[in-house]
Amino acid sequence: MALVEARGLTKVFRRPDKAPGLKGALRQLVVRRFTEKVAVDHVDLAIDAGEAVAYVGPNGAGKSTTVKLLSGILVPTAGEVRVGGVEPHRDRIANAHRIGVLFGQRTQLWWDLPVADSLDVLRDMYGIDRATYTRRLKRFDEVLELGEILPSLGRRLSLGQRMRADLAAALIHGPEVVYLDEPTIGLDIAVKDRVRGFLRSLRDEGTTIMLTSHDLRDIEDVCRRLVIIDGGRIIFDGALTALKDEFARERILHVETAADVPLAAVQASLAGATVTAGDSPRRFSVRFNRFAMTAGQVVAALAGHAELVDFHVDEPSIEDVVRRVYSGELMAR
Numbered sequence: 001m002a003l004v005e006a007r008g009l010t011k012v013f014r015r016p017d018k019a020p021g022l023k024g025a026l027r028q029l030v031v032r033r034f035t036e037k038v039a040v041d042h043v044d045l046a047i048d049a050g051e052a053v054a055y056v057g058p059n060g061a062g063k064s065t066t067v068k069l070l071s072g073i074l075v076p077t078a079g080e081v082r083v084g085g086v087e088p089h090r091d092r093i094a095n096a097h098r099i100g101v102l103f104g105q106r107t108q109l110w111w112d113l114p115v116a117d118s119l120d121v122l123r124d125m126y127g128i129d130r131a132t133y134t135r136r137l138k139r140f141d142e143v144l145e146l147g148e149i150l151p152s153l154g155r156r157l158s159l160g161q162r163m164r165a166d167l168a169a170a171l172i173h174g175p176e177v178v179y180l181d182e183p184t185i186g187l188d189i190a191v192k193d194r195v196r197g198f199l200r201s202l203r204d205e206g207t208t209i210m211l212t213s214h215d216l217r218d219i220e221d222v223c224r225r226l227v228i229i230d231g232g233r234i235i236f237d238g239a240l241t242a243l244k245d246e247f248a249r250e251r252i253l254h255v256e257t258a259a260d261v262p263l264a265a266v267q268a269s270l271a272g273a274t275v276t277a278g279d280s281p282r283r284f285s286v287r288f289n290r291f292a293m294t295a296g297q298v299v300a301a302l303a304g305h306a307e308l309v310d311f312h313v314d315e316p317s318i319e320d321v322v323r324r325v326y327s328g329e330l331m332a333r
């Protein structure tokens with residue numbers, strides 16, 4: 001059985017529909033009207049222990065709502081959810097010991113306490129023994145340079161410092177599953193890299209990770225599986241490489257020639273490809289389907305028009321591919 005399991009998981013929010021002003025308020029007292037928003041719509045998800053899954057989608061897609069359902073903060077409107085066999089919203093305490101949650105936009109540190117005290121409160125709450133606590137803090141310090149921020153009050157931290165402290169707070173009890181929402185937002189490049197390395201090591205030690213990020217480097221570095229949600233529904237669930245392989249048919253050959261070349265003639269010799277002018281008459285690019293023709297064939301066709309000075313082939317980035325799945329241009333599933 002998967003460690004995290006959701007079947008037909010659905011969350012509908014009801015918001016009172018109130019017209020503005022006193023009249024609207026009075027009318028609402030008499031006839032209560034609501035607008036319903038289906039934030040998560042029949043989501044099926046199974047995550048095995050030790051998997052690292054990226055959970056991505058455009059703004060408002062339903063990512064945070066899913067994480068809140070999985071962490072027991074919200075009660076599902078319909079469907080089932082289990083983490084390690086426990087229904088998170090029914091057994092919040094058992095679930096809290098098992099999971100770690102980081103919401104990039106919110107903190108779980110106490111504003112008026114030094115970070116060290118916040119972590120100490122968590123140590124007490126989770127009943128972590130001193131030796132384990134000290135070992136974990138040492139490790140966090142190595143990766144997150146926690147030592148320097150331990151004496152600072154929660155409210156004095158910069159965004160980057162807060163994120164590092166919050167990561168420590170989310171992981172101090174050694175959770176089996178961690179839900180991380182934008183864990184590298186606001187961090188400088190060097191710290192981002194270290195956090196990613198740290199998440200990879202957690203994954204390799206068997207921690208299950210569900211990662212939400214708009215930074216596709218986070219995803220590529222940490223996760224092998226990608227789940228894309230849009231409009232509350234899962235529109236892709238598979239290996240990152242499968243997404244790339246399935247959809248990244250496109251290759252772009254960038255060319256520089258020794259002499260000006262009439263692009264219409266180039267286009268005519270490359271049926272099925274698209275030729276686009278570059279920033280000079282001797283530079284252009286050819287977009288082609290790598291399953292229909294090879295880069296070698298394209299180069300051979302171009303060599304018939306002019307001497308090639310330089311060329312290189314680009315493949316679409318995963319960011320590009322995901323963007324196209326969102327936009328409906330590439331249909332997955």
Ligand SMILES: Nc1ncnc2c1ncn2[C@@H]1O[C@H](COP(=O)(O)OP(=O)(O)OP(=O)(O)O)[C@@H](O)[C@H]1O
Pocket residue numbers: 013014015037038039057058059060061062063064065066
């Ligand atoms: N408490 C709530 N009451 C009413 N509607 C809500 C509530 N929480 C979320 N929604 C709506 O549900 C939808 C999904 O929101 P959610 O926060 O899960 O999206 P998200 O994918 O996490 O977006 P983002 O990337 O912007 O954080 C949105 O349309 C949002 O407005």
